[in-house]
Amino acid sequence: xxxxxxxxxxxxxxxxxxxxxxxxxxxxxxxxxxxxxxxxxxxxxxxxxxxxxxxxxxxxxxxxxxxxxxxxxxxxxxxxxxxxxxxxxxxxxxxxxxxxxxxxxxxxxxxxxxxxxxxxxxxxx
Numbered sequence: 443x444x445x446x447x448x449x450x451x452x453x454x455x456x457x458x459x460x461x462x463x464x465x466x467x468x469x470x471x472x473x474x475x476x477x478x479x480x481x482x483x484x485x486x487x488x489x490x491x492x493x494x495x496x497x498x499x500x501x502x503x504x505x506x507x508x509x510x511x512x513x514x515x516x517x518x519x520x521x522x523x524x525x526x527x528x529x530x531x532x533x534x535x536x537x538x539x540x541x542x543x544x545x546x547x548x549x550x551x552x553x554x555x556x557x558x559x560x561x562x563x564x565x566x567x
Contacts, residue, residue: 482552484521488513488533488541490560497535497560501546504528526550533558 486499494517500510501521511519513533526548533541539561548554 482522482524482526482548484524484548484552484554484556486511486513486519486521486531486533487555487557488517488519488560489557490535491562494518495533495535495560497533499531499533499558502530524548524552526552531556531558533560535560 484501488495488497488499494515495513496515496517497513498510499513499519499521500508501524502508503525504527509521509524511521513519529546529548530543531546532543541558541560544556544558546554546556
């Protein structure tokens with residue numbers, strides 16, 4: 443029997459055993475799929491015209507769950523406890539100008555540093 447065939451038999455035996463014990467394998471897989479880590483730290487740097495900018499950063503996962511943070515005078519904010527996976531990040535300046543949605547992947551270790559560019563201001567404004 444090939445390695446692949448043995449692996450499939452072992453997997454089937456595990457699933458049958460779980461069902462016999464009344465364990466829902468689907469629920470276990472869902473709960474473990476995207477755990478939010480207490481150690482997840484995403485540092486976002488917001489810039490405009492090459493300088494730190496204030497505003498608000500929002501991150502949204504594929505299920506529509508959102509988190510946000512206020513950007514300080516140094517152009518930084520921290521998002522904590524974000525689950526790994528695909529997300530969309532967007533920054534908005536105090537004037538309402540938005541960076542546009544940017545797709546990002548949050549890794550399992552949850553350590554990410556992002557730079558988000560707000561639209562350039564016209565010097566005449």
